[in-house]
Amino acid sequence: MGRAPCCDKNNVKRGPWSPDEDSVLKSYIETYGTGGNWITLPKKAGLRRCGKSCRLRWLNYLRPDIKHGGFTEEEDEVIYSLYNEIGTRWSVIASRLPGRTDNDVKNYWNTKLKKKLFSSRKTTTMTNPNILSSNYDRGYLAEGPCVPVDLKLQEMTANQTQQFHNKYDTHQALPYYRRTRNDVQPEMCSITSISNSSPAITSVDCKSTTSFCGSMGEGSFCTDHGVQLVWDFINELLVEDETPRFDQPSFPTTDLQSFVNWPMNL
DNA sequence: AAGCTCCCCAACCGCATGAAG
DNA sequence: CCTTCATGCGGTTGGGGAGCT
Numbered sequence: 001m002g003r004a005p006c007c008d009k010n011n012v013k014r015g016p017w018s019p020d021e022d023s024v025l026k027s028y029i030e031t032y033g034t035g036g037n038w039i040t041l042p043k044k045a046g047l048r049r050c051g052k053s054c055r056l057r058w059l060n061y062l063r064p065d066i067k068h069g070g071f072t073e074e075e076d077e078v079i080y081s082l083y084n085e086i087g088t089r090w091s092v093i094a095s096r097l098p099g100r101t102d103n104d105v106k107n108y109w110n111t112k113l114k115k116k117l118f119s120s121r122k123t124t125t126m127t128n129p130n131i132l133s134s135n136y137d138r139g140y141l142a143e144g145p146c147v148p149v150d151l152k153l154q155e156m157t158a159n160q161t162q163q164f165h166n167k168y169d170t171h172q173a174l175p176y177y178r179r180t181r182n183d184v185q186p187e188m189c190s191i192t193s194i195s196n197s198s199p200a201i202t203s204v205d206c207k208s209t210t211s212f213c214g215s216m217g218e219g220s221f222c223t224d225h226g227v228q229l230v231w232d233f234i235n236e237l238l239v240e241d242e243t244p245r246f247d248q249p250s251f252p253t254t255d256l257q258s259f260v261n262w263p264m265n266l
Numbered sequence: 267a268a269g270c271t272c273c274c275c276a277a278c279c280g281c282a283t284g285a286a287g
Numbered sequence: 288c289c290t291t292c293a294t295g296c297g298g299t300t301g302g303g304g305a306g307c308t
Contacts, residue, residue: 107275
């Protein structure tokens with residue numbers, strides 16, 4: 001048996017809030033505060049709404065310090081940067097953007113910023129047309145300039161590229177294990193870009209971007225279960241480019257339990 | 267003008283967390 | 288310690304507006 005519902009769903013109104021309801025909720029909270037109890041608030045305020053719904057409406061829309069309207073370039077940068085550091089912890093990201101809510105940031109990321117980030121890879125702030133700016137592209141990178149895989153392949157001769165494609169399917173989905181604060185989760189990724197300045201590649205899975213580098217903090221991933229291929233991949237590409245071949249990082253890459261137990265802050 | 271598709275975003279859902287008893 | 292339950296959070300949904308044919 002599941003948990004008891006927080007309210008009687010048959011007796012509460014759902015869906016969009018009317019201006020009258022907004023006005024009632026706003027004036028109640030401005031007069032009496034939330035009283036630290038959202039569950040009883042709607043009854044006291046005379047609203048036929050679930051407490052959760054009231055809380056959401058207040059926090060995401062009615063609060064006086066909410067900033068409505070488009071995001072600025074500066075806010076975009078903050079989101080890129082924090083997304084790369086901590087992933088989809090929207091409330092933490094929103095806390096760094098005065099007047100923005102977690103819902104706002106999440107919606108903005110999912111509907112606009114992600115697309116903007118992908119399309120911008122070809123055009124923005126590049127000092128070299130073949131190398132993406134690490135500053136702009138922090139959302140993807142651990143550090144240093146980074147080259148999309150497709151561009152890297154274009155640099156090779158047609159014959160080399162064909163041989164490479166015969167050997168590797170560059171768009172195949174690869175399984176890996178991602179470390180989070182609390183556990184290790186199996187996920188899938190595909191490789192989108194490689195760094196030519198540090199032993200790092202960058203991949204994009206369906207949910208987020210992931211750096212593949214020497215650090216063992218949150219977001220790093222285990223190369224077991226097929227992602228060994230990744231290292232062959234990067235070295236094969238880089239060796240075409242006079243870049244020294246990188247050794248595999250020293251952290252455990254084949255034993256899942258060692259990966260799980262490895263200290264976060266090395 | 268009508269019908270269709272796409273996109274945005276407000277709102278909902280269910281799970282995790284932590285406080286209180 | 289265990290249980291209960293309010294709160295907070297991230298993922299997802301769906302209504303409605305905008306744009307296109």
